[in-house]
Amino acid sequence: MANSSVETVNGVSNRILLTLGVLLVVAGIAAFYLLDMYAWYIRSTTLAVSIVAAIAVELVSASGQSFIKFVKDSYRELNKIVWPTSKEASQTTLVVFGFVFLMSIYLWVSDKTIEWVIFSLILGWR
The missing domain is CATH 1.10.287 (Helix Hairpins)
Structure with a gap:
């Protein structure tokens, strides 16, 4: 069992x-x-x-x-957990926000590029 x-x-x-x-x-x-x-x-x-x-x-x-x-x-x-200091937590938060900002720009550029290729070049709608 x-x-x-x-x-x-x-x-x-x-x-x-x-x-x-x-x-x-x-x-x-x-x-x-x-x-x-x-x-x-x-x-x-x-x-x-x-x-x-x-x-x-x-x-x-x-x-x-x-x-x-x-x-x-x-x-x-x-009680055994080692918690990050305030400075470490702030720095980590800023790194995450920066990464999210860069990824959002990358995804926006990718989306607009694919949109342009499909609608303008392939379909000729614009």
């Missing part, structure tokens, strides 16, 4: 935590619509609290722990 990057839910505790998280979100959505006699901010707060609780429950599970580890590793790798 090929190496798959799909993560499956293993273990009873992980399945229970995943189910609890889904139930919390469903309960929050249901409460949002069932509490229609209350103000919108109370209903929205109820929904937000249930979603935050579901995220907290998921972060406790094994897949949540691996996600936290992934985020920490990503942040650690982000």
